[in-house]
Amino acid sequence: xxxxxxxxxxxxxxxxxxxxxxxxxxxxxxxxxxxxxxxxxxxxxxxxxxxxxxxxxxxxxxxxxxxxxxxxxxxxxxxxx
Amino acid sequence: xxxxxxxxxxxxxxxxxxxxxxxxxxxxxxxxxxxxxxxxxxxxxxxxxxxxxxxxxxxxxxxxxxxxxxxxxxxxxxxxxxxxxxxxxxxxxxxxxxxxxxxxxxxxxxxxxxxxxxxxxxxxxxxxxxxxxxxxxxxxxxxxxxxxxxxxxxxxxxxxxxxxxxxxxxxxxxxxxxxxxxxxxxxxxxxxxxxxxxxxxxxxxxxxxxxxxxxxxxxxxxxxxxxxxxxxxxxxxxxxxxxxxxxxxxxxxxxxxxxxxxxxxxxxxxxxxxxxxxxxxxxxxxxxxxxxxxxxxxxxxxxxxxxxxxxxxxxxxxxxxxxxxxxxxxxxxxxxxxxxxxxxxxxxxxxxxxxxxxxxxxxxxxxxxxxxxxxxxxxxxxxxxxxxxxxxxxxxxxxxxxx
Numbered sequence: 001x002x003x004x005x006x007x008x009x010x011x012x013x014x015x016x017x018x019x020x021x022x023x024x025x026x027x028x029x030x031x032x033x034x035x036x037x038x039x040x041x042x043x044x045x046x047x048x049x050x051x052x053x054x055x056x057x058x059x060x061x062x063x064x065x066x067x068x069x070x071x072x073x074x075x076x077x078x079x080x081x
Numbered sequence: 082x083x084x085x086x087x088x089x090x091x092x093x094x095x096x097x098x099x100x101x102x103x104x105x106x107x108x109x110x111x112x113x114x115x116x117x118x119x120x121x122x123x124x125x126x127x128x129x130x131x132x133x134x135x136x137x138x139x140x141x142x143x144x145x146x147x148x149x150x151x152x153x154x155x156x157x158x159x160x161x162x163x164x165x166x167x168x169x170x171x172x173x174x175x176x177x178x179x180x181x182x183x184x185x186x187x188x189x190x191x192x193x194x195x196x197x198x199x200x201x202x203x204x205x206x207x208x209x210x211x212x213x214x215x216x217x218x219x220x221x222x223x224x225x226x227x228x229x230x231x232x233x234x235x236x237x238x239x240x241x242x243x244x245x246x247x248x249x250x251x252x253x254x255x256x257x258x259x260x261x262x263x264x265x266x267x268x269x270x271x272x273x274x275x276x277x278x279x280x281x282x283x284x285x286x287x288x289x290x291x292x293x294x295x296x297x298x299x300x301x302x303x304x305x306x307x308x309x310x311x312x313x314x315x316x317x318x319x320x321x322x323x324x325x326x327x328x329x330x331x332x333x334x335x336x337x338x339x340x341x342x343x344x345x346x347x348x349x350x351x352x353x354x355x356x357x358x359x360x361x362x363x364x365x366x367x368x369x370x371x372x373x374x375x376x377x378x379x380x381x382x383x384x385x386x387x388x389x390x391x392x393x394x395x396x397x398x399x400x401x402x403x404x405x406x407x408x409x410x411x412x413x414x415x416x417x418x419x420x421x422x423x424x425x426x427x428x429x430x431x432x433x434x435x436x437x438x439x440x441x442x443x444x445x446x447x448x449x450x451x452x453x454x455x456x457x458x459x460x461x462x463x464x465x466x467x468x469x470x471x472x473x474x475x476x477x478x479x480x481x482x483x484x
Contacts, residue, residue: 047354059148
């Protein structure tokens with residue numbers, strides 16, 4: 001059963017607008033001095049994926065229709081998507 | 082007189098002390114000018130899955146797959162005359178898979194090739210300017226497997242803000258060639274021959290191009306002394322042959338054809354990460370993603386990890402990920418497509434479903450290395466994945482870091 005992509009552009013604009021709003025919210029945070037960053041500097045507090053997850057992300061993109069926004073594949077590079 | 086002598090003696094000892102100071106070199110901030118080996122990372126995963134909706138058989142049939150994926154990254158660093166840190170990372174990936182469904186590229190299930198090997202080297206360079214809080218980078222990628230070739234390029238920049246934030250921008254492009262391996266019943270007459278030794282003989286397969294262009298935006302921010310987050314947004318445009326030529330579709334009248342998908346696809350995933358240091362021993366890592374594309378597919382992804390530090394150098398991390406997606410406009414199950422449909426696919430990656438993925442990992446990273454060796458970090462992780470389409474998989478992964 002088909003359904004039209006009515007509202008795709010609208011959804012994209014709303015999603016992007018929410019992203020901008022979150023960015024502005026982040027930018028309003030209180031300052032943290034260097035000597036207060038001992039917990040933030042823990043290696044497991046890193047905002048990137050763990051290296052051990054690399055292949056997991058690929059396997060998920062093979063079996064699911066969506067990808068991206070996680071430091072992994074967004075498309076191309078393999079015959080999977 | 083006594084006072085003068087004492088003063089002279091005091092001055093004498095003062096001068097002695099001054100000359101006794103030996104200038105020692107501070108090696109703690111030594112920055113090599115030549116490329117120096119920094120670290121190596123080995124990541125290996127064993128993946129196994131099973132299901133009943135093979136796209137090769139039009140949405141039915143075994144999806145049994147095993148995959149052994151291995152990647153080795155070697156990193157070198159050097160500082161240039163302007164005190165900028167240059168990093169060069171050379172990577173090599175080798176994946177071997179077996180897939181029961183590949184036998185059914187032949188209509189009778191007699192295709193001999195049920196496995197495949199993929200090789201994918203990469204090279205990445207970054208230059209960091211600590212004074213300016215900025216970096217630039219570029220990378221090359223190549224992938225080769227029997228039915229698919231890919232060349233990739235990327236370039237990116239980052240810039241820190243004055244308030245513990247960082248913006249990132251990255252552009253990448255993949256230029257791929259899809260080898261046109263058709264189901265046996267659709268191959269041109271005479272293309273499928275049996276050789277003298279009983280082996281399958283095909284002339285050279287043709288190929289069709291596929292391009293993928295991505296612009297990735299990121300913003301990370303320290304929120305307070307325990308909490309930091311990041312926002313990620315990708316704009317992805319794909320052109321060309323976006324299906325796979327050996328995927329079948331069966332129509333309502335029982336006849337079959339090759340999957341047919343539009344020649345363009347625009348994707349917009351937006352992700353949010355939040356990491357929180359809870360108490361003295363627990364790190365919570367949260368992630369949410371909303372995805373939409375112009376094929377009508379929408380999805381939500383949410384995951385949570387709790388890294389529990391049993392000691393400062395040993396942690397255990399249970400995790401859970403939930404995923405849900407709507408079906409793409411062009412998907413229908415086995416024998417559900419009409420012959421009048423403009424586009425059609427029975428690939429269950431485009432179906433509507435939910436999935437759960439859960440498991441746990443352990444991480445060991447003592448400051449002097451494991452058993453005082455060059456092995457600085459070991460991470461082992463297991464996950465179990467289930468989809469509402471009855472696809473089930475397990476994966477176990479190992480990361481070894483050497484310095």
